[in-house]
Amino acid sequence: MVVLLVGMCPGLDEDLLQSLRAADIRTVEDLVSSDIEDLAQKCSVSYKALFAIRRVLLAQNTAFPVSGADLYEELLSSTAILSTGNPSLDKLLDSGLYTGEITELTGGPGSGKSQVCFGVAVHIAYQLKQSVIYIDTTGGLTASRLLQMLQTETNNTDEQMEALQRIHTFRLFDVGALLDCLYGLSGGGLHKVCVGGGSVKALIVDSVSAVITPLLGGKQNEGMSLMIQVAAALKTMAKDFNVAVLVTNHVTRSSSGEAQPGLGVSWSHVPRTRILLERVERGASGRRSATLIKSSRQACLIKEDFDLQWWSRAEGEKGGETSGKRKLDETDT
């Protein structure tokens, strides 16, 4: 519903606006859907003038179709695939995070979602030399852990500091602040962030369910609406600014005891790809298994195991440095 304002199109002046208001026509929709002849008589305006105004308003507010070929060209030139840094995860994601899309990581407490987010942020900031925006709503963001992960990639402190400067963090704890932040970024904040060097290629929100689940259910009626608004803001940002969006979600247990992603069916349409993380029952403490539960590019339910300690190494090669959480004293340089 767009309110009719003076100067919106030629011919729409104050007097006309007043007479339209008197006839109870306040918005563009009202004008476009009403009978022009009838309206012309009521407001004592010429039929032609009103018809012209209607045509201009329709033209201003319509969406134009784009040909498939143009769309394809544009996608080819603007989409990038960002590797997560972990070969097993990349396999599941069909070589990495795609810009313009939302990817979701879901898992129970302690399943490693935040660790994966750290790994992705560090990889993009250090290897790909691009900026990352990290929105933390769980309080789990620990810069010393990011530094630990960087220290396994390089021993050069300057490079480490440079990479840390490419990760821009926000710590927010309610949905209003999250929406303010997202709209602030889209309204020009992203450009300010880019000034440091390297464009923003990834936006990580850990976790989106922490701020939304307290609003769902019970007698509250705003929760769903706010959830969908967050979804809309994330999707538009992903598309318009060509960033890869990575979000984390919690799990709920279905009646048979199986883990399924939280936030319900309405949210399940939002991310393009969904991965479920779980601890491996009898493995070493760093082992996790990731299962692809929704994807438009690969067959679902492919499972990959990986170790949080060995972020950038594939399954087979276990030599060299680890990105182990506890600092090891000496590693071969």
Add this chain to the structure above:
Amino acid sequence: MNAVRMRRPVSSLSLGSSLKGKLVRAGFQFVTDLQDLNPEHLSAEAGVSQQEALEALQAASSGHAVAPVTALELLQKEEEFRNIVTFCSPLDEALGGGVPVGKVTEICGAPGVGKTQLCPQLGGDVQVPAVFGGLGGQVLFVDTEGGFQVQRLVDLAGAAVRHCSLLAEDEEQRVAMTTFTVETILSNVFLVRCRDYVELLAELHLLPDFLSDRPRLRLLVIDSVAFPFLHIHDDLSQRTRLLQGLGLRLIAAATDHNIAVVTTNHMTTRLRSSHVQLAPALGDLWGHAPSIRLLLRWEESRRLASIIKSPGHMDATVQYQITCQGFRDADQSEQLQSKRPRTQTDQSTSSRENTRT
């Protein structure tokens, strides 16, 4: 396609839902529609009071967004505050120095395992003066179970003072010892008793103001967070929502005011594919709230502490001891009398042998 500036819908602003409804019905769907309007005009158009119109226009004006902090600045900020030591060195090492400031740590365990022992100890440890490597901070205790014992706090405070006075070497440390006594320790402890979840939630609602008035406060202990909620059986979804709101408030308090939040939790049985398991109470959704989870348990005659969730450290299990001086390394069991008396004499020698490996 050029990047068009996203139009923010009015329904995403932080305003009351009835106000937003009136604005949308009057045709103001996007924030850009609200800009360049004066309050009188808006209140006439939308049928809202002047006050509400002003509120809406303020919310619509941009400039609310917080500036980002780079990870480097975050690192510098983290290094500013030390961790709170537990005086049990393997545990401190596993936690990366101790209980961290700025995060929510949860201690879970079965009844009688020692959760309520660790809490007053941390209350004393946070007050260790900065010259000795401590934080010199105050502590707020929220007691929901009625388990807080002043006498225990006095014992632990005395132990901390003795420990530091033995360490005092130079002049600065000796001067600090004059103000670090059992009396001052007790005077820096604030105690609140909450009898049900309503009082607990109200207390946390008032927390930000309390914290702003006391910039020296570095530790908030809630013992226990589970007890007031375990009584709610009829509306479990409401319980979950309340807990999540509580969790968010605690995390916000920890981050914004640089305090360490420590909560204690009970254990509950969980049936997982026909085998029974003990798991922390209050469910999985609460489990996402604390950043660090410490599980205390008995194994035969040993006390074990396991880190089962942490953003910066691997899961680890260490052995500890509770003595009349509080939490200590398990190796000190020879000199000090342990809290739970050993029933058989040979059991104590065998446990000593275990700890030597």
